[in-house]
Amino acid sequence: MLSDPSPTKPQAPLDDKIADEGRFLRSWLEDPLRVGAVSPSGRALARMMARYVDPQAPGPVIELGPGTGSMTRALLERGVAPGRLFLIEFDPNFCKLLKERFPGVNVIEGDAYAFRSLIEARTSEPAAAVVSSLPLLVKPETQRLDLLADAFACMRPEGVFIQFTYGPASPMPRFKPFGPTFRAERSPQVWLNIPPASVWVYQAALAHSPPQEAAKPNPAQAFFERLRRGAEKIQINLKPPRP
Ligand SMILES: C[S@@+](CC[C@H](N)C(=O)[O-])C[C@H]1O[C@@H](n2cnc3c(N)ncnc32)[C@H](O)[C@@H]1O
Numbered sequence: 001m002l003s004d005p006s007p008t009k010p011q012a013p014l015d016d017k018i019a020d021e022g023r024f025l026r027s028w029l030e031d032p033l034r035v036g037a038v039s040p041s042g043r044a045l046a047r048m049m050a051r052y053v054d055p056q057a058p059g060p061v062i063e064l065g066p067g068t069g070s071m072t073r074a075l076l077e078r079g080v081a082p083g084r085l086f087l088i089e090f091d092p093n094f095c096k097l098l099k100e101r102f103p104g105v106n107v108i109e110g111d112a113y114a115f116r117s118l119i120e121a122r123t124s125e126p127a128a129a130v131v132s133s134l135p136l137l138v139k140p141e142t143q144r145l146d147l148l149a150d151a152f153a154c155m156r157p158e159g160v161f162i163q164f165t166y167g168p169a170s171p172m173p174r175f176k177p178f179g180p181t182f183r184a185e186r187s188p189q190v191w192l193n194i195p196p197a198s199v200w201v202y203q204a205a206l207a208h209s210p211p212q213e214a215a216k217p218n219p220a221q222a223f224f225e226r227l228r229r230g231a232e233k234i235q236i237n238l239k240p241p242r243p
Helices: 014-030 043-051 070-078 092-101 112-120 141-154 219-238
Strands: 061-064 085-089 106-109 127-132 155-165 182-186 198-204
Touching: 014 092, 043 070, 043 155, 043 198, 061 070, 061 112, 070 085, 085 092, 085 112, 092 106, 112 127, 112 141, 127 141, 141 155
Parallel strands: 061 085, 061 127, 085 106, 127 155
Antiparallel strands: 155 198, 182 198
């Protein structure tokens, strides 16, 4: 699932980075559960997220919870055209900053958990990827799986949902009887981030199902079919001879 590494470009200026730390901390103090981190993601983590996006795949790339734009910058560096990027951010101050910082990128102020209606009001083209930095673990499992199902519904079949986490386990619960079926892959640990993190990539299971084989009946079905044929034969044999 991992695409080729992106070409490198200059990083954000140092004074922007320092200012972003302050903005982030302020936003975190206002609502720690919504923001989920005290400082923006580092460049290594942002590049690891962006590596899973194929810039050649057609369609929008949707970013959920862009904050001050660490992931956005990495996605642009990766070669995703600004007009293909749709960012959904709750915080109005972050939205203002993102609009100034990334001309041509579509910035939408709103709730990322309702992203599907926000995107569908703007484009009908299936998305190539959904890149999420949302603090998913504060949400119930059903809400996380609903978000993933919405992402699969508005992406191309081979589209990927990309999420980072500081924890050891997949932020999307696996082996649940409800929710979409998916394939999950974890990146190597990104140690050059504070705190260290890893990236999970989810793809709808259908994108990987092998070409349809001729349907084989299951063993129980085959047994009952033999039984039925046997019973039919007996009935034929028991029919009285014609006069
Ligand atoms: C952990 S920060 C990540 C910011 C940035 N992408 C980064 O990696 O540095 C999470 C971001 O998601 C935003 N956020 C959280 N819940 C949201 C929601 N329901 N809708 C939109 N944005 C949300 C927060 O405001 C914050 O900017």
